[in-house]
Amino acid sequence: MNDKLYIVMPAYNEEANIEAVIAQWHPVVEKIGNDSRLMIVNDGSKDHTYDIMQSLQEKYPYLLPVNKANSGHGATVLFAYRKAIAEGADYVFQTDSDGQTDPDEFWKFWDNKEQYHFIIGARNNRQDGFGRIVVTRVLRLLVWLVFGEWVKDANTPFRLMKADRLQEVMKVIPEDFFLCNVVISTIAKKWGEKCIWYPITFKPRQGGVNSINLKRIFKIGLQAIGDFRLINKNLKEYKK
Numbered sequence: 001m002n003d004k005l006y007i008v009m010p011a012y013n014e015e016a017n018i019e020a021v022i023a024q025w026h027p028v029v030e031k032i033g034n035d036s037r038l039m040i041v042n043d044g045s046k047d048h049t050y051d052i053m054q055s056l057q058e059k060y061p062y063l064l065p066v067n068k069a070n071s072g073h074g075a076t077v078l079f080a081y082r083k084a085i086a087e088g089a090d091y092v093f094q095t096d097s098d099g100q101t102d103p104d105e106f107w108k109f110w111d112n113k114e115q116y117h118f119i120i121g122a123r124n125n126r127q128d129g130f131g132r133i134v135v136t137r138v139l140r141l142l143v144w145l146v147f148g149e150w151v152k153d154a155n156t157p158f159r160l161m162k163a164d165r166l167q168e169v170m171k172v173i174p175e176d177f178f179l180c181n182v183v184i185s186t187i188a189k190k191w192g193e194k195c196i197w198y199p200i201t202f203k204p205r206q207g208g209v210n211s212i213n214l215k216r217i218f219k220i221g222l223q224a225i226g227d228f229r230l231i232n233k234n235l236k237e238y239k240k
Helices: 018-032 049-055 073-086 103-111 130-147 163-172 180-190 214-237
Strands: 005-011 037-043 063-068 091-095 118-124 158-162 195-201
Touching (some): 005 018, 005 049, 018 049, 018 103, 037 049, 037 073, 049 063, 063 073, 073 091, 073 163, 073 180, 091 163, 103 158, 103 195, 118 180, 130 180, 130 214, 158 163, 163 180, 163 214, 180 214
Parallel strands (some): 005 037, 005 091, 037 063
Antiparallel strands (some): 091 158, 118 158
């Protein structure tokens, strides 16, 4: 079977990382072939992220740089998912453009794609700072309180998804939703999709600045409560 893969990444002010990340991930889509793409969506960066991507297109022929106005991480991820599906991807793999994930760990996911609709990373020995670990734990608790589902690692930016099942799940998610990966994981589990979590490593950022602090953690938690209630309402009204 000729499976077409789109690896999608949001990018915002990642000029310190973007070239190294492209060099790491481009061989994956090159090896798979079948018109697969490494699609990086520049979310209105204020630095030279998009210029660097454009300059590397000749060197990396499977690279697809996309530019858009700034709308935040979650909205950019949803934009990337929709674009990948519209361009005929059979599978969509999402990770971030900060260099914290390991391309070598992708192949276990790909080798098991026929068995599952959603294969999601579970981060072990995380090296991305205490603040981000707190965010993950708070979100896991809120998911349990609002949806009644205990999700191992809901917002991992390392996930392989069958495009047609992803498209179905996204029907209940608003266009610019903030915590899209969290609710995609939650809905997939709630609907009884074929899901599995595989352990992955999670390295420190290769460059740039970690933007998470206690004030932002509190803000994320408050926003998540309202957002999750909206999704829960949509779920009750939606019929597959």
